[in-house]
Amino acid sequence: MASFPKILTANWEIPGSHTLAAVQPHGAYSRLKAVFAMTPTQVTDLVKASGLRGRGGAGFPTGMKWSFVPPPEKRGGKPVYLLCNADESEPGTFKDRYLMWMDPHLLIEGMIIASYALGTRKAYIYLRGEFKFVQKRLDAAIAEAYAAGFLGENIQGSGFSLDLYSHLGAGAYICGEETALISSIEGDKGQPKLKPPFPAVEGAWKSPTIVNNVETLAAVPWIIQNGPDAYKAIGVGKSVGTKLISASGHIKRPGVYEIALGYPFKDFIQNECGGLLRGEGFDRLKAIIPGGSSVPIMTKEEVLRSSFDYEQLSTPMDKGGPGTYLGSGGFIVMDDTTDLVVALTNLLRFYAHESCGQCTPCREGCGWMYQILERTSRGESTVEDLATLKELADNIYGKTICFFGPSAAMPVQSFLLKFKGEFLERIGALQAGAV
Amino acid sequence: MSGKTRPVQSTGPKSWSPAQEAEIVEIVARYPTRKAAIMPVLWLAQEHFGWIDLEVMRLVGRTLDLPPSHVHSVASFYTMFKKQPTGKYLIQVCHTLSCWLVGAEQIVKHLEQTLQVDGEGNSADGLFTLMRVECLASCGSAPMAQINDDFYERLTPDLMDQIVAALRAGKPAPQPYVSEWVHPARPV
Numbered sequence: 166m167a168s169f170p171k172i173l174t175a176n177w178e179i180p181g182s183h184t185l186a187a188v189q190p191h192g193a194y195s196r197l198k199a200v201f202a203m204t205p206t207q208v209t210d211l212v213k214a215s216g217l218r219g220r221g222g223a224g225f226p227t228g229m230k231w232s233f234v235p236p237p238e239k240r241g242g243k244p245v246y247l248l249c250n251a252d253e254s255e256p257g258t259f260k261d262r263y264l265m266w267m268d269p270h271l272l273i274e275g276m277i278i279a280s281y282a283l284g285t286r287k288a289y290i291y292l293r294g295e296f297k298f299v300q301k302r303l304d305a306a307i308a309e310a311y312a313a314g315f316l317g318e319n320i321q322g323s324g325f326s327l328d329l330y331s332h333l334g335a336g337a338y339i340c341g342e343e344t345a346l347i348s349s350i351e352g353d354k355g356q357p358k359l360k361p362p363f364p365a366v367e368g369a370w371k372s373p374t375i376v377n378n379v380e381t382l383a384a385v386p387w388i389i390q391n392g393p394d395a396y397k398a399i400g401v402g403k404s405v406g407t408k409l410i411s412a413s414g415h416i417k418r419p420g421v422y423e424i425a426l427g428y429p430f431k432d433f434i435q436n437e438c439g440g441l442l443r444g445e446g447f448d449r450l451k452a453i454i455p456g457g458s459s460v461p462i463m464t465k466e467e468v469l470r471s472s473f474d475y476e477q478l479s480t481p482m483d484k485g486g487p488g489t490y491l492g493s494g495g496f497i498v499m500d501d502t503t504d505l506v507v508a509l510t511n512l513l514r515f516y517a518h519e520s521c522g523q524c525t526p527c528r529e530g531c532g533w534m535y536q537i538l539e540r541t542s543r544g545e546s547t548v549e550d551l552a553t554l555k556e557l558a559d560n561i562y563g564k565t566i567c568f569f570g571p572s573a574a575m576p577v578q579s580f581l582l583k584f585k586g587e588f589l590e591r592i593g594a595l596q597a598g599a600v
Numbered sequence: 601m602s603g604k605t606r607p608v609q610s611t612g613p614k615s616w617s618p619a620q621e622a623e624i625v626e627i628v629a630r631y632p633t634r635k636a637a638i639m640p641v642l643w644l645a646q647e648h649f650g651w652i653d654l655e656v657m658r659l660v661g662r663t664l665d666l667p668p669s670h671v672h673s674v675a676s677f678y679t680m681f682k683k684q685p686t687g688k689y690l691i692q693v694c695h696t697l698s699c700w701l702v703g704a705e706q707i708v709k710h711l712e713q714t715l716q717v718d719g720e721g722n723s724a725d726g727l728f729t730l731m732r733v734e735c736l737a738s739c740g741s742a743p744m745a746q747i748n749d750d751f752y753e754r755l756t757p758d759l760m761d762q763i764v765a766a767l768r769a770g771k772p773a774p775q776p777y778v779s780e781w782v783h784p785a786r787p788v
Contacts, residue, residue, distance in 0.1 A: 177781070244632075256696045256735040263781040287632075294680040295736050297749045298778070330630045333643060335678030338734070352635035352666075354677040370632045413698040413739035420740045420782030458697060458735075495739070497698055511697050515734045521677075 169399050169425040172387040172407045173380060177267040183302055185270055185309040193270045194315050196389040200278050201323035208282035212385060215393035216405040221250055221341070221378030222457060222493045223568075224475050233365035234283055234373045243372040247280050247288040248350065251379045252334055252341040254293050255457035256515060257495025260409035261379035263421045265292075265299050268383070269306035273329065275382035277315060278389060280327045283375055287328050290379075291346050294335040303331050338519035342567045343376035344368075345521065356523045357567035380409055401427030404475045408491070414453075414498035415442040429472040430455070434498065441500055449500040452584070456492020458512050459572030461579030462505075463487050489579070506591045509580045510538040516573035524565040530557050531573050538577075546592045555581055608672070608683045610654040616663070620644060624663060634664045638674055642681055651682035679733075686729035687722055689767050692746045695732045698739035707743045708732060710757040714764065727768065740783060751778055 181187040200208055213228025234245055249272065253261040265272060272290070280288050292300050307329055310316045318326045332350055339345045340355040347369045349355035368374025384406060388396045397405045404426040410433070413419045417439030424433060431447065434440065443449045450465045455478060463471065467487040471478060473494075480486020499508065517535040522528045537554045540546045558577040561570045581588060589595045616624065623644060628637045641663060645656050652675050654668075660675075661668040675681045682690075691711065695704045711730050715723035721730040738744040741753030745760075752763055752775060759774065766773040 253737045254735060257698055257739050259737040259739050262737050266779065267781065287630075293737065294678070295746055295751075298751065328630075333639065334680075335639060335642070336680035337678050349639070350631075350636060352631075352633065352638040352664075352674070354673055370636075411740060413742060414701045418783050419742070420780075422782070454697075497701075497739070499701060503701065508697060508700075511695075511700050515696050518734055 167425065169407060170387075170391075170395075171423055172396075173264060173271070173383050173409055174267070174421075174423040176271065177263075182267050183269055183306060185306070185313060188268065188270050192386075192390070194274050194277075194310075194313075196274065196386045197277060197315065197321060197323075200281055200389055201321065201325060205282045205284060208278065208389070211393055212282070212388060215388045215396040216400075216403065217381065217384055217388060217396065218404075218406075218475070219378055220380035220384070220408065220494070222255065222459075222490075224491065227377065227381055230365060230377075231279070231282055231375060233363065234375060235366060237284060240373060244287065245283045245285045246369045246372055246374040247276060247283055247285040248343075248346060248369065248374060248376045249276055249288070249290040249379060249382055250341060250343065250346060250376050251290050251292045251296065251299075252346060253296075253379070253493075254338040254341050255459065255493045255495055256512070257411060257413055257454060257497040258457050258493040259411045259413075260421050260494065262296060262299055264379055264383055264409065265296075265303055269303045270310065271383045271386060272303075272379055273306060273310050273315070275385040276329060277320065277327055278385050279375070279377065279382055281325055283373075285375075286326060287330075289350060290329070290331045291340070291350055292331060292333055293340070294333055297333060300331050300333055307331065337521070338515075339521040339567075339569060342569060344567065346376060347374060354521070356521045357569070359566055399425050401472075401474055402476055404473070404477075404491075408473060408494050410437075410473065410494045410496050412438050412496045412498070415449075415500040415503070416440070416498045417442055424473055426473050426475075430468050433473070433496075434468075438498070441498070443500055443502070449502075450498070451501045451503055452499045452505065454495070454497040454499075454576075456490045457495035458497070458515065459575055460492045461487075461489040461575050462583060463489055464583050504542075505580060505584050505587050506538070507542050509576060510535070510542045512576050513538050513573065516569075520569065520573070524570065526561045526564045527570040527573065530561040530570075533557055534561075534573070534577055541588060541591060544591050544593060548589070548592070548594050551581065551588055551592070608652070608654050608657075608676075612655060614645075614649060614655045614659045616659070617648075620648060628664075635666060635670075637664055638666065638671065639678075642671075642675055646681060651685045653683075687727050689728045689747055690731065691728055692731045692733040692736070694734070694736045694738065694742070694744055694746075696735035698735070699742040699744060702742045704743040706757065707745065707755050707760060710760060711764075714761065725768075728764070740781070747773070750775060753778065754783070 176182045209231045217227045218224045334340050337355045340349045344358040345355045364374040410422050422437045475491050482488040513535040517531040520527045520531045558574040562574040627640045657671040658668045661671045717730045743755045744753040763773040
């Protein structure tokens, strides 16, 4: 990999990196001075110019999202809320957990800067319920930041005040969807809401609200310090900056890696991941899921010609691309020992379990898809069942309030499209000559 | 949404201690509305009462000026709020894709045998409750389990035996790897 500055993991090797004493000599909170010398709009413009995109999965330009918040004179006196999405629950994704564990002050500083840009007075970090052990460490860091005058009233004499709180979820994947996260923090069941209105205009407590992922916010201090051009210089095309990749599955060194966008998959697997768990080179590679369980699966051939590049990955198959997404960067590697029929069944059990139950196509459809797949795993389906499975996925996609429906449909559609033979073989259709 | 649902039981009237009442005042102050405090207050209740029965739901409702039906709807939406008691140690083994790829089923089967769990997942000695759960964001240290509030990672049947033995003996269990974000080299 061409050399690039570590933006998100720079402090991770420092002993005690979760404490202020350890990271302050390495620049923690040193960017606030420059921020308070700018106007909030200038800060937003700077983030916009950097090309930073949301790292939770959607890849939406961060600065643009911030600019959707109405200006103070058009808010009718309403506050603006910043919610950090730390509900990291997408199967295959575990980067935010380590970011908060290893360098919580980087996130806090990013949130102070974002809050200043947005005019936020109260910000929250929404952690998934299972991250109670992370919350303890994060709360300790927040307390340190208050004690040092980086949070609370009149931060560093700037006249800007901010309160920051952690908020613990309780085991619902759907709360990672931004409108569900808002419902949840408001004290309701975590069910998504129809857009519009978009949260930036009317979100939590009917006020303008920005929901940003942990990794997105943690990139902001570096951008302030080094400027948007330096950030844009890393990466390729519209995929700029660095990204945390959560690598798991059949590789020798699973873990979290910070890479420069544009990095080829094959180099990542060989150099960072230590190669595949079994075999020589890529001879045992069967498939990967590049961006968390919801994104379409990739064949070995697609893997070997792809890279961590939003645009290249989302190029449709009929235009020569792999037709998938970078998503959250949850990179799940599967070798030829993997039974893909059972793997897909495993994923649909997850979606059937996690559907919030609000929209009929998703609530019923995910359960039906799981039932058909369970039968298929046992070899008890027919060719017609597989057609029904595809029809279900096609009829969930785009017909639900939130993106959970498509997220459950895409694995089904892509496994059936790219690995159809395995499914037909399982049910004996190939042998019987039924297709 | 799925999973076994059964009526939530009631185990008699509940009340907060003065210390908890003070904590609730502090929690409520963080949010623009009292309703928004429902999740942290349910967490507090679970910590104190062990699980969320109907009386706890009524108490939380009275505390936050919410109808008990709303508390019930929220408590039942989130799987981590326990609507029934569990053993002293709740062992939640992740069985989603990344863990499944590297042996989660082996861990579950091993625990089922060694703990002699019944159909509800409770161990013969009543000390443990075993559950299968979906992805816990520990895919790089798979297979893994959450025991009460802590993550236990890169599990093998042997390591699981050591953990269970330590918990049975009331000793701290080995808890490796939570801070290690890259696996140095996994054996095949």
